[in-house]
Amino acid sequence: MVENNRIGDLLAHLVLILGVAVVVFPVYVAIIASTHPPGTFVRGVMPLLPGPNALENYTTVIVEGRSRAGTPPIGGMLWNSFVMAMAITIGKLSISLLSAFAIVYFRFPLRIFFFWVIFLTLMLPVEVRIVPTFQVVADLKMLNSFAGLSIPLIASATATFLFRQFFMTVPEELMEAARVDGAGPMKFFRDILVPLSITNIAALFVIMFIYGWNQYLWPLLITTDPEYYTIVMGIQRMVTGGDSEPLWHLVMATVVLAALPPILVILFMQRLFVKGLTETEK
Amino acid sequence: MQTKRMTFPGSWLPYALLAPQVAVTLVFFIWPASQALRQSFLRQDIFGLRTDFVWFDNFERLLADPLYLNALKVTVIFSLGTTLLSMSLALLFAVMVNRMIRSRDAYTTLLVWPYAVAPAIAGVLWWFIFNPAIGIAPYVLAGLGHDWNHRSSGTDAMVLVIIAAAWKQISYNFLFFLAGLQSIPQSLIEAAAIDGASRTKRFWTIVFPLLSPVTFFLMVVNVVYAMFDTFGVIHATTEGGPAQATNILVYKVYRDGFVNLDLGSSAAQSVILMAIVVVLTVVQFRYIERRVNY
Amino acid sequence: MASITMENLGKVYAGGVRAVTGVNLDIADGEMIVLVGPSGCGKSTLLRMVAGLETITEGTLRIGDRVVNRLEPAERDIAMVFQNYALYPHMTVYNNLAYGLKNRRMARAEIDRRVTEAAEMLQIGAFLDRKPRQLSGGQRQRVAMGRALVREPAAFLFDEPLSNLDAKLRVQMRVEIRQLQKRLGTTSLYVTHDQLEALTLADRLVVLDGGRIEQIGTPMEVYARPATTFVAGFIGSPAMNMLPAGWLRGVVAADALAHLPAGADLIGLRPEDMSLAPASDGRLTLKARLMLLEPAGAESHLHVKFDGLDDMFVIRLPHVPNVQEGAQLAFSLAREALHPFDAKTGLRL
Numbered sequence: 001m002v003e004n005n006r007i008g009d010l011l012a013h014l015v016l017i018l019g020v021a022v023v024v025f026p027v028y029v030a031i032i033a034s035t036h037p038p039g040t041f042v043r044g045v046m047p048l049l050p051g052p053n054a055l056e057n058y059t060t061v062i063v064e065g066r067s068r069a070g071t072p073p074i075g076g077m078l079w080n081s082f083v084m085a086m087a088i089t090i091g092k093l094s095i096s097l098l099s100a101f102a103i104v105y106f107r108f109p110l111r112i113f114f115f116w117v118i119f120l121t122l123m124l125p126v127e128v129r130i131v132p133t134f135q136v137v138a139d140l141k142m143l144n145s146f147a148g149l150s151i152p153l154i155a156s157a158t159a160t161f162l163f164r165q166f167f168m169t170v171p172e173e174l175m176e177a178a179r180v181d182g183a184g185p186m187k188f189f190r191d192i193l194v195p196l197s198i199t200n201i202a203a204l205f206v207i208m209f210i211y212g213w214n215q216y217l218w219p220l221l222i223t224t225d226p227e228y229y230t231i232v233m234g235i236q237r238m239v240t241g242g243d244s245e246p247l248w249h250l251v252m253a254t255v256v257l258a259a260l261p262p263i264l265v266i267l268f269m270q271r272l273f274v275k276g277l278t279e280t281e282k
Numbered sequence: 283m284q285t286k287r288m289t290f291p292g293s294w295l296p297y298a299l300l301a302p303q304v305a306v307t308l309v310f311f312i313w314p315a316s317q318a319l320r321q322s323f324l325r326q327d328i329f330g331l332r333t334d335f336v337w338f339d340n341f342e343r344l345l346a347d348p349l350y351l352n353a354l355k356v357t358v359i360f361s362l363g364t365t366l367l368s369m370s371l372a373l374l375f376a377v378m379v380n381r382m383i384r385s386r387d388a389y390t391t392l393l394v395w396p397y398a399v400a401p402a403i404a405g406v407l408w409w410f411i412f413n414p415a416i417g418i419a420p421y422v423l424a425g426l427g428h429d430w431n432h433r434s435s436g437t438d439a440m441v442l443v444i445i446a447a448a449w450k451q452i453s454y455n456f457l458f459f460l461a462g463l464q465s466i467p468q469s470l471i472e473a474a475a476i477d478g479a480s481r482t483k484r485f486w487t488i489v490f491p492l493l494s495p496v497t498f499f500l501m502v503v504n505v506v507y508a509m510f511d512t513f514g515v516i517h518a519t520t521e522g523g524p525a526q527a528t529n530i531l532v533y534k535v536y537r538d539g540f541v542n543l544d545l546g547s548s549a550a551q552s553v554i555l556m557a558i559v560v561v562l563t564v565v566q567f568r569y570i571e572r573r574v575n576y
Numbered sequence: 577m578a579s580i581t582m583e584n585l586g587k588v589y590a591g592g593v594r595a596v597t598g599v600n601l602d603i604a605d606g607e608m609i610v611l612v613g614p615s616g617c618g619k620s621t622l623l624r625m626v627a628g629l630e631t632i633t634e635g636t637l638r639i640g641d642r643v644v645n646r647l648e649p650a651e652r653d654i655a656m657v658f659q660n661y662a663l664y665p666h667m668t669v670y671n672n673l674a675y676g677l678k679n680r681r682m683a684r685a686e687i688d689r690r691v692t693e694a695a696e697m698l699q700i701g702a703f704l705d706r707k708p709r710q711l712s713g714g715q716r717q718r719v720a721m722g723r724a725l726v727r728e729p730a731a732f733l734f735d736e737p738l739s740n741l742d743a744k745l746r747v748q749m750r751v752e753i754r755q756l757q758k759r760l761g762t763t764s765l766y767v768t769h770d771q772l773e774a775l776t777l778a779d780r781l782v783v784l785d786g787g788r789i790e791q792i793g794t795p796m797e798v799y800a801r802p803a804t805t806f807v808a809g810f811i812g813s814p815a816m817n818m819l820p821a822g823w824l825r826g827v828v829a830a831d832a833l834a835h836l837p838a839g840a841d842l843i844g845l846r847p848e849d850m851s852l853a854p855a856s857d858g859r860l861t862l863k864a865r866l867m868l869l870e871p872a873g874a875e876s877h878l879h880v881k882f883d884g885l886d887d888m889f890v891i892r893l894p895h896v897p898n899v900q901e902g903a904q905l906a907f908s909l910a911r912e913a914l915h916p917f918d919a920k921t922g923l924r925l
Binding site: 005008009012013015016019020023024025026027029030033041044045046048094095096098099101102103104105106107108111114117118120121124125127128129130131132133134135136137140151152154155156160168172175184185186188210213214216217220221232233235236239248251252255258259262263265266267270273274277278 | 286289290292293295296297299300302303304306307308309310311312313314315317318321371374375378379381382385389390391392393394395396397398399400401402403404406407408409410411413416417418421449452453454457458461481510511513514517518532535536539540545548549552555556559
């Protein structure tokens with residue numbers, strides 16, 4: 001610090017506390033709302049202090065769901081989200097590791113061409129080519145399946161780039177030493193390259209798990225069978241399903257449960273998360 | 283493009299290693315994209331019996347369609363609004379947190395987690411807060427003399443989706459601004475202080491210009507986010523309404539393709555969106571190249 | 577244990593850049609050969625060709641009596657010590673040593689025996705459970721050596737293994753490497769850019785420049801009779817002075833240079849071959865002005881200008897003389913100390 005001025009610091013704290021309050025407020029409101037009985041939301045202003053119905057509301061959404069609006073119990077949707085997020089994450093990591101390995105450690109015809117093919121995936125978010133992509137998945141009979149939910153999303157230019165970048169910084173001599181030590185390409189990959197990449201893998205894991213968990217449009221289109229609903233899209237069904245005002249106490253309980261897993265991941269792996277974020281985007 | 287100085291021998295292995303990635307890319311990215319391109323030149327009659335090749339007719343219609351032009355305008359307002367709001371708040375927070383020593387990590391933790399919240403959920407949260415009947419925000423605004431209703435007022439609806447989209451993005455921008463601030467050499471700021479610049483002046487003449495690469499990068503990222511990743515915010519809240527007031531391009535592609543089943547138009551819209559993405563990506567990569575050369 | 581034979585070995589990169597040309601070298605079983613030269617001279621490329629890390633584009637390479645041109649590094653029965661050690665950062669010291677043996681499917685007990693033995697020899701037994709990053713530079717160097725040792729290979733290849741160590745440690749490790757190599761009697765090929773390291777380590781040293789061999793010989797042969805002006809300038813520090821023969825003829829007695837071969841237009845003179853002692857029978861005298869005196873404890877370097885020449889030359893004395901900068905001094909030297917070269921070809925005459 002060039003100079004310490006106490007008033008300035010105080011002001012900064014004030015700004016930050018206000019900022020944190022604004023940032024936290026929506027989730028606070030959600031948590032509060034999820035503890036109230038349904039009657040609270042009929043008129044007046046939403047409550048800002050906890051109510052008595054927490055246990056009941058959460059039990060309801062986890063066990064019963066809202067059959068009237070076609071929403072299954074949340075337990076199943078949470079599980080679906082988890083499976084989808086894990087499948088996307090593991091899929092992305094494995095195929096990206098393999099392709100980065102090929103691009104960095106081999107010289108072969110069409111190498112640049114393949115690099116650009118992968119690069120293209122970065123350019124085309126699923127949202128912009130949603131209709132034909134849906135068509136492909138439908139033609140492949142992958143609607144209402146975990147394969148359909150995850151496989152189309154596992155190509156990853158970002159992860160491939162990050163791993164490529166990282167592999168380029170691995171000293172040349174390690175590979176040479178491994179060769180002198182009698183390790184072939186796949187042995188080198190398994191024994192040396194992957195263990196060395198473990199921090200990068202973990203950092204990307206955090207980012208991609210969140211990406212996978214938060215998928216919305218894709219599961220919305222791919223799943224018509226409630227069996228495969230994911231939690232994030234399920235909320236939308238709860239909000240818009242039926243003509244009446246949403247059952248806010250249940251919606252908010254669901255929102256809390258849906259947002260919790262990725263938030264926990266970030267909070268517990270903050271260092272990896274920051275690393276993953278700032279390094280993938282460089 | 284580089285490889286290692288020495289590479290493994292092997293003729294089929296690298297292809298096998300690339301196969302899964304390339305297969306997924308071809309089947310789910312390149313093929314659909316080329317289908318969109320093809321479709322954008324075709325039109326089906328209303329019974330779906332005949333398909334005609336219509337050259338650029340879909341594009342011409344689109345660009346003459348007031349609804350599409352409206353969506354374009356809405357997208358620009360939405361993107362700029364989201365970008366400005368979330369970036370300015372993030373910068374403010376980052377500058378303040380950067381002053382802190384002991385409390386830095388605590389504030390950072392408290393500010394980063396909204397990144398984990400899905401856009402759709404962010405939408406629902408703010409929709410609830412702004413609910414005209416029971417929301418706390420309309421209640422407060424009513425006290426200030428504004429009658430909030432995003433179900434009838436297009437402006438209110440736009441403000442709502444901008445707030446929801448920006449809220450989620452603050453943490454991302456904050457982290458990058460903080461990293462940028464921490465990479466500014468303390469000696470520069472000290473030199474400016476010795477030259478007699480006040481704290482405010484130091485910020486605008488030294489710190490902010492040095493942050494410009496980060497700022498530029500974030501602008502591109504935020505525009506991309508606002509244009510393409512906010513489908514959930516719109517879909518879970520306003521569904522493009524009222525009266526098209528929040529019908530951004532990505533949402534319109536979906537509506538026209540899946541609800542209105544106008545495949546030709548939807549495909550043409552996809553093609554235009556892809557072109558926008560390509561331009562933004564090229565801008566971003568040129569910038570990265572330049573930064574690497576520093 | 578094996579000999580290594582290089583016949584007309586050459587390397588041209590895919591882009592057409594030539595790195596090594598026509599290298600002929602026979603390394604006897606148990607011999608320690610040092611490849612020395614400035615950076616970019618092809619010495620590392622040559623070593624890596626022997627290792628199998630660079631493809632050989634010309635000539636034949638034999639290890640023992642096998643032609644190994646096309647064999648993988650692991651099949652050549654060599655072990656290598658890398659400049660930056662190339663230790664596997666995520667493995668313990670033990671596993672670093674054992675990795676190559678495991679890949680060869682050696683029995684666990686035998687691996688254990690070899691690792692323990694090598695660790696003892698190198699005094700790294702206490703660190704076997706540590707990761708490389710927990711070790712000092714010198715200890716890492718020993719682990720890198722250990723990894724080569726456990727393999728009990730036909731030949732050791734060293735690629736500037738000491739260049740990442742500080743000066744003191746470098747001297748110590750140099751001695752240890754030499755002792756170890758003598759004790760094991762393993763054929764070794766050692767690359768360095770440091771002429772002192774080359775002189776002290778080698779049975780024979782090979783001076784390379786521009787991808788070609790300039791001279792092969794024992795350290796004393798190369799030092800005493802450098803085959804080219806390049807070798808003369810590279811081996812020895814401070815470097816050999818190069819005097820124009822024309823000038824020299826003008827300042828010494830007419831018959832003083834009669835023993836030099838005709839055509840010798842460049843005369844090399846080692847800095848230590850001149851002294852301040854007055855000229856006696858048969859010695860030549862050169863007059864010079866002292867520009868700078870660098871005392872270095874046991875010896876001193878005198879930077880001088882000879883009358884009639886603009887360049888500065890260096891004279892090394894085994895003591896620090898009591899003279900003033902700017903003084904005119906007379907140096908004497910033996911006729912045999914003059915090294916005659918052909919300036920055009922750079923060859924010794």
